[in-house]
Amino acid sequence: MAQEQGIRPVTELHPLAGHDEARAALIQANAAARLPAALLVQGMRGVGKQRLALWLAQLQLCEAPTREGPCGTCRPCRLVLGLEHPDLHWYFPVSRPTGVSGDRLSEALESARADALAELREQPLRPSLGDEMRGLYLGLMQSLRRRAQSRPTLSAVQVFIIADAELLVPQESSPEAANALLKLLEEPPQCTRMILTSSEPGRLLPTIRSRSVPLHLSPLSTRNVASFMVAHLGIEDDVATWAATLGQGSIGRALGFLPDDDGPGPLETLRRDALKLLEAALVGSPAAGFAAALEQSSAGARRLVELFTFGEEWLRDLAAVASGAEERVLSQDSVDRLRAMAARLSASPADLARAFPAFEEARELARGNVNPQLIVSGLVRRLRESLLTPAPAGAKA
Numbered sequence: 001m002a003q004e005q006g007i008r009p010v011t012e013l014h015p016l017a018g019h020d021e022a023r024a025a026l027i028q029a030n031a032a033a034r035l036p037a038a039l040l041v042q043g044m045r046g047v048g049k050q051r052l053a054l055w056l057a058q059l060q061l062c063e064a065p066t067r068e069g070p071c072g073t074c075r076p077c078r079l080v081l082g083l084e085h086p087d088l089h090w091y092f093p094v095s096r097p098t099g100v101s102g103d104r105l106s107e108a109l110e111s112a113r114a115d116a117l118a119e120l121r122e123q124p125l126r127p128s129l130g131d132e133m134r135g136l137y138l139g140l141m142q143s144l145r146r147r148a149q150s151r152p153t154l155s156a157v158q159v160f161i162i163a164d165a166e167l168l169v170p171q172e173s174s175p176e177a178a179n180a181l182l183k184l185l186e187e188p189p190q191c192t193r194m195i196l197t198s199s200e201p202g203r204l205l206p207t208i209r210s211r212s213v214p215l216h217l218s219p220l221s222t223r224n225v226a227s228f229m230v231a232h233l234g235i236e237d238d239v240a241t242w243a244a245t246l247g248q249g250s251i252g253r254a255l256g257f258l259p260d261d262d263g264p265g266p267l268e269t270l271r272r273d274a275l276k277l278l279e280a281a282l283v284g285s286p287a288a289g290f291a292a293a294l295e296q297s298s299a300g301a302r303r304l305v306e307l308f309t310f311g312e313e314w315l316r317d318l319a320a321v322a323s324g325a326e327e328r329v330l331s332q333d334s335v336d337r338l339r340a341m342a343a344r345l346s347a348s349p350a351d352l353a354r355a356f357p358a359f360e361e362a363r364e365l366a367r368g369n370v371n372p373q374l375i376v377s378g379l380v381r382r383l384r385e386s387l388l389t390p391a392p393a394g395a396k397a
């Protein structure tokens with residue numbers, strides 16, 4: 001991050017939460033000089049993969065690591081915590097700049113990355129949301145390769161973090177960005193350490209997967225996520241517990257439920273929309289389903305995928321309420337609405353399972369860029385069939 005050295009950090013990175021086992025293994029490997037040249041950190045979105053990668057970078061750059069990890073006070077540690085260490089290079093997907101090409105594009109991508117880094121320095125804690133409009137473009141990977149060929153500035157090694165490495169693939173139907181990285185993984189320059197992260201390792205090129213050592217991060221406990229939010233965001237206990245429960249072990253996801261100045265958090269908006277979608281399938285006329293479909297007309301594919309995942313969660317909650325197991329409901333704030341929905345079901349609780357494949361199919365279609373209105377209206381129609389038709393066929397429609 002040498003090019004942004006002039007900027008003073010407004011804040012310092014928050015501490016890494018949880019992942020004690022992974023940390024212990026990494027501390028041991030580092031002490032024995034057995035850390036792999038390329039590590040692939042896997043785990044659900046928002047579970048702390050970037051933060052763990054930064055912590056590991058700090059561990060490798062620290063002048064006096066202890067058995068607990070990086071010392072936290074030496075100059076390299078301070079520089080890492082301010083995201084200013086010249087031998088720490090953090091690459092992550094950025095939006096593709098418009099109206100530029102060739103060398104200019106490479107420059108524009110680097111400047112987009114610098115802008116994003118400046119934002120991260122000011123506000124390192126942000127919700128983890130999928131965004132299909134970003135990518136790890138070839139220009140970025142070329143600049144990474146150039147940098148990897150140079151010597152470290154301050155420390156004995158230089159560390160490269162490549163976030164959301166699966167986003168190397170789906171761009172411009174060209175594998176060049178991935179190949180640029182692959183070359184580096186095949187012949188890593190001495191003194192170079194690579195840390196890749198991915199919440200969807202199945203989408204990585206097999207060649208990239210096979211050249212890196214996997215490290216899986218488990219979801220955090222709800223209590224761990226909640227106390228982190230209380231300690232570092234000053235959020236009230238009950239709100240933190242509510243968001244942590246919905247976050248299901250991911251700090252980044254939990255953050256997405258918290259309201260901001262503009263209203264409900266982005267994930268909370270999606271969760272509410274998914275409930276409306278399921279309600280539309282259960283009440284009124286088929287027209288209500290089409291109205292719901294129209295509302296989704298401007299939704300991007302990633303938003304739809306999330307929407308359908310929330311729909312599945314609601315359906316699980318509905319099944320729990322319908323079968324009298326309210327303690328299993330994830331969205332405890334909506335038990336009343338779920339009860340009202342359960343009262344309208346014609347299918348038996350056991351038959352609710354028939355509705356799940358509808359969400360799965362809708363997700364597949366959303367990934368395939370099918371028209372959102374078509375997907376949602378098809379989904380609502382299928383849900384009506386599964387939920388409002390009694391199992392013995394034929395009675396009422």
Ligand SMILES: [Zn+2]
Nearest residue numbers: 062071074077
């Ligand atoms: Zn240190």
